[in-house]
Amino acid sequence: MVPDRDEVSSQARPHHMTDSLFLGIDGGGTKCRARLRDSDGNLLGEGIGGPSNIRLDPDVVWASILSASRAALAEANLQEFDFSRIHAGMGAAGAGQTSAVERLLSRSHPFGSFSIDTDAHTAWLGAFGGGDGAILIVGTGSCGYGVVAGERRYVGGWGYEISDEGSGAAIGREVLRHTIWAYDGRIPSTPLSDAILGEFGHSPEAIVDWVGKARPADYARYAPLVLEHAQRRDPLGLVLIEEAARQMAQIATRLLDLGAPALCLFGGLSEPLRHWLAPPLQQVIVQPKADAMDGAILLARQTTHTSSPRRPR
Numbered sequence: 001m002v003p004d005r006d007e008v009s010s011q012a013r014p015h016h017m018t019d020s021l022f023l024g025i026d027g028g029g030t031k032c033r034a035r036l037r038d039s040d041g042n043l044l045g046e047g048i049g050g051p052s053n054i055r056l057d058p059d060v061v062w063a064s065i066l067s068a069s070r071a072a073l074a075e076a077n078l079q080e081f082d083f084s085r086i087h088a089g090m091g092a093a094g095a096g097q098t099s100a101v102e103r104l105l106s107r108s109h110p111f112g113s114f115s116i117d118t119d120a121h122t123a124w125l126g127a128f129g130g131g132d133g134a135i136l137i138v139g140t141g142s143c144g145y146g147v148v149a150g151e152r153r154y155v156g157g158w159g160y161e162i163s164d165e166g167s168g169a170a171i172g173r174e175v176l177r178h179t180i181w182a183y184d185g186r187i188p189s190t191p192l193s194d195a196i197l198g199e200f201g202h203s204p205e206a207i208v209d210w211v212g213k214a215r216p217a218d219y220a221r222y223a224p225l226v227l228e229h230a231q232r233r234d235p236l237g238l239v240l241i242e243e244a245a246r247q248m249a250q251i252a253t254r255l256l257d258l259g260a261p262a263l264c265l266f267g268g269l270s271e272p273l274r275h276w277l278a279p280p281l282q283q284v285i286v287q288p289k290a291d292a293m294d295g296a297i298l299l300a301r302q303t304t305h306t307s308s309p310r311r312p313r
Contacts (some may be wrong), residue, residue, distance in 0.1 A: 011064060016143025019305075021085055023072065024296030027052035027092035034068035034087070035293040036076055038230040042110065044078070046293075051250030054104050056096040062107055065090070073078075074279030079276070083110035084194050090115070091292050096157075097125025110184050115303040119292060120145035120157070126295025127264040128286035130302070134250050134260035135288075140220040142167035144251040144264050148259035155254045162217040165247035168220030176211070176219070180204055182236070191230040196222065227272055245276035252281055264288045 026033045036044040049068030052061050073082060088111045095118045104116070114255050121144055124135045134146030140165040143157025160169045175196055175306050181205055182193035200206040210218075229237030252263055255272035263284050265274060274285065 002048040003078065020087060021071060021078075021082065022297045022300050023111070024087040024122075024293040024298075025052075025068065025092075026122065026292045027061070027065070027089060027090055027298060028052065028119070029053040029093050032068045033054040033293055034065070034072045035077075035297065036069075036072040037297055040204065045072040046073030046164050047075065048074075053093040054100045055097060058104050058107050062109065063103055064236045066110075074303050080110075084112050086111050086115045087304050088115070089122070089296040089298070090117075091119040091125075091296045091299070092116055095119070096154075099140035111298070113304055114265050115299050117299055118145075120154070121152070122295035122299055123182075123264075123266050123288075123292040123293065125298045126290040127169045127266075128262075130298060132260065133262050133264065133286075134252075135266055136248065136255070137266045138166055138168075138248060138273060139271040140168050140217050142170070142248070144255050146255040146258055153255070153258050155251050158310050158311075160219075164216070165202040165251065166269075166273065167216075167243045168223035169216035169246070170219075171226050171240055171244050171269075172219030172222035173223050174243070176207060178236055178240070180207065181241065181278070184189065188235070190229075190234050192226065192236045193231070195225065207278040214313075223269060223299070231271070241273070241276055245273050248273055249277055249281055252277075256284065262286045 021044070022039070024035045026176065030051055032049035032270050034049070036046070036048045039045055047068040048071065049064035049066070050060070052064040054061050069088070073079070088189075095116055101116060120135065120137060121136065122155045124133065124145055124147060127133060128134055132148045141157065141160060144155035145157075146153050146155075156163050157164060158164075164170055175192065177195040179193045180189065181187045182189040183197060200210065226237050226240050230241040256265065264286060265271065275281070
């Protein structure tokens with residue numbers, strides 16, 4: 001049960017503890033991270049909660065948000081009544097889906113204010129401090145996002161079924177496809193295709209059974225194996241990783257063509273695949289100024305002084 005804002009704010013509090021606090025929440029499919037800062041930007045506390053992709057049940061998501069938030073408050077030696085002076089910002093997986101955002105915001109919450117946007121937007125806010133630039137997230141999925149002169153643009157990120165090129169899920173899907181080709185004799189077998197086939201008992205039928213139940217994260221588990229074989233110059237591994245890097249470069253190039261002056265990379269596969277990118281792209285990659293939680297704090301600060309930002313997409 002989410003505590004009602006009025007219920008929390010009605011609790012007694014020391015009158016001198018009235019300064020605003022800012023909470024940044026990074027909500028993902030497996031965990032929720034929260035960071036609390038005071039109005040001067042000093043770090044007060046951090047916490048971790050459960051799954052918070054907002055396509056999940058709103059009560060589950062709010063339970064994760066509040067669990068992470070309470071852990072951050074506890075680290076800061078603050079109490080439940082302090083929720084009412086917290087301006088919270090959240091970057092969330094699934095927030096590109098308007099219906100999911102509306103379901104989440106239909107619930108009451110204890111915060112002084114609560115702002116939400118996509119995890120790509122808060123990653124960009126953290127990386128560039130709200131200035132012009134673009135990010136490319138390459139993990140289980142992939143998504144490019146950039147802001148130039150206030151104009152927001154997404155490139156990719158439309159879901160594993162029709163998009164997410166260059167991602168771990170795409171690499172895993174392609175290595176299974178090529179393993180079947182090798183089994184058929186359409187392409188030569190390699191140590192990589194043999195290793196994949198061996199994991200399924202040398203049975204293509206077992207692969208087909210597995211695919212029927214697999215999710216993107218299941219496919220993505222094969223990406224490190226493909227990378228490992230590519231580094232050993234396995235012919236199939238090289239083809240797949242070079243193609244993933246080409247697709248990653250295509251997203252990055254589009255973001256630069258839209259006017260982004262620099263690019264930050266995020267996600268578990270971004271660093272391994274970075275080395276496969278052409279030198280001109282390598283030269284525009286910069287280190288982010290801050291992470292997605294501080295980006296979410298910036299979102300909270302912005303939306304306490306301005307009107308709500310345009311909905312993504």
